[in-house]
Amino acid sequence: MAAPNDDLTTFRSHAPGYWPQDAMADWDSHQWQLKNRVNTLTDLEQHIELTDVERAGVLLAGNKLAMSVTPHFFNLIDADDPDCPIRRQIVPRLEEGWTAPEEMADPCGEDSHMPVPGLVHRYPDRVLFLVTDRCASYCRYCTRSRVVSGVGEQQLETQWEAAFEYLEKTPQVRDVLLSGGDPLLFSDAKLEKILSRLHAIPHIQFVRIGSRIPIFLPQRITPALCEMLKKYHPLFISIHTNHPKELTTEVQEALGRLADAGVPLGNQSVLLKGVNDSVEVQKALVHKLLMCRVRPYYLYQCDLIKGSSHLRTSVSKGLEIIEGLRGHTTGYAIPQFVIDGPGGGGKIPLNPDYILQRDHEKVTLRNYEGETFTYPEPSEAPESDLIALKEQSACCS
Numbered sequence: 001m002a003a004p005n006d007d008l009t010t011f012r013s014h015a016p017g018y019w020p021q022d023a024m025a026d027w028d029s030h031q032w033q034l035k036n037r038v039n040t041l042t043d044l045e046q047h048i049e050l051t052d053v054e055r056a057g058v059l060l061a062g063n064k065l066a067m068s069v070t071p072h073f074f075n076l077i078d079a080d081d082p083d084c085p086i087r088r089q090i091v092p093r094l095e096e097g098w099t100a101p102e103e104m105a106d107p108c109g110e111d112s113h114m115p116v117p118g119l120v121h122r123y124p125d126r127v128l129f130l131v132t133d134r135c136a137s138y139c140r141y142c143t144r145s146r147v148v149s150g151v152g153e154q155q156l157e158t159q160w161e162a163a164f165e166y167l168e169k170t171p172q173v174r175d176v177l178l179s180g181g182d183p184l185l186f187s188d189a190k191l192e193k194i195l196s197r198l199h200a201i202p203h204i205q206f207v208r209i210g211s212r213i214p215i216f217l218p219q220r221i222t223p224a225l226c227e228m229l230k231k232y233h234p235l236f237i238s239i240h241t242n243h244p245k246e247l248t249t250e251v252q253e254a255l256g257r258l259a260d261a262g263v264p265l266g267n268q269s270v271l272l273k274g275v276n277d278s279v280e281v282q283k284a285l286v287h288k289l290l291m292c293r294v295r296p297y298y299l300y301q302c303d304l305i306k307g308s309s310h311l312r313t314s315v316s317k318g319l320e321i322i323e324g325l326r327g328h329t330t331g332y333a334i335p336q337f338v339i340d341g342p343g344g345g346g347k348i349p350l351n352p353d354y355i356l357q358r359d360h361e362k363v364t365l366r367n368y369e370g371e372t373f374t375y376p377e378p379s380e381a382p383e384s385d386l387i388a389l390k391e392q393s394a395c396c397s
């Protein structure tokens with residue numbers, strides 16, 4: 001039995017976990033994983049004893065955001081700990097039913113930036129292409145819970161042909177991010193159809209895929225999928241993981257297959273109360289990510305999604321985490337902390353205050369240990385010095 005903190009630093013498999021040993025015959029099949037997802041209250045209660053708050057949350061979740069968890073990810077839940085950081089991310093809770101006054105259905109203002117249904121064009125040179133509303137498992141804090149899983153208040157109605165035509169006739173778009181939902185849930189053939197169509201558009205320089213599949217369903221990252229992806233470079237994948245326990249042996253191997261296929265990998269985390277809101281957990285996460293050849297990319301302040309206040313932290317918590325990482329670990333390991341401007345402002349970077357004072361002559365700074373340093377702004381050489389140097393150089397010729 002591993003000690004609790006081992007999950008912060010070591011990679012291990014949790015299979016078969018809550019499932020009988022004979023499930024191992026099919027464990028590596030992603031189809032089996034999807035077919036055996038935990039989707040109902042009865043499924044859940046077969047494995048763990050729910051608290052009253054969770055039970056009520058599951059009963060209310062049906063018309064907001066479906067509950068669904070792959071056996072692989074479910075095994076990360078600690079049955080004896082109602083505050084388990086994995087459990088908080090995927091088991092609905094009563095608090096989800098309460099909407100704080102500041103919360104919104106569409107906190108990033110995506111719906112108002114769609115020239116074609118399913119295609120968000122907010123920045124001049126790049127688009128977000130929402131290709132599906134389905135995921136392998138559902139995160140209770142999902143920014144797109146208004147459309148994801150198909151049970152919420154809206155339906156995602158991507159108009160494929162119109163979206164491709166818009167991209168073909170919009171030459172300023174050089175970067176397409178495929179998201180949803182989770183694009184890697186598509187079959188290889190369907191995904192290839194999308195990638196090849198985008199690849200054929202000359203002004204599209206590269207494609208990115210946003211996916212939590214390597215974490216929820218690492219079995220889907222098959223050698224055949226990686227072979228297919230290789231044909232469409234430059235292709236980037238942004239994974240989404242929040243807690244070091246999510247980085248299991250299976251996940252490390254799946255990420256290795258993607259990295260071996262030449263896919264640059266970045267991670268986006270969401271800062272969540274009771275999940276990863278400490279320097280210790282974040283540091284363990286970024287260290288394990290680098291060992292999986294994944295660059296920590298963004299740490300998001302949780303969006304103002306309806307029913308998320310029990311998962312949101314203060315903004316100062318995020319700054320405190322960055323302060324606890326910068327200078328205390330490899331620079332490569334430090335994600336950029338951002339807030340997606342509510343209502344559609346885009347990503348706004350946030351950093352602790354390292355500048356103490358600034359004028360036209362100098363900047364006064366502090367380092368990670370609190371020591372103060374002065375960096376003078378560039379000086380302009382006096383004309384008389386330049387003339388003297390010129391005369392000196394004439395003597396040398």
Ligand code: SF4
Nearest residue numbers: 135138139142181212
């Ligand atoms: S995987 Fe992404 S899109 Fe799917 S529920 Fe989680 S956050 Fe939302």
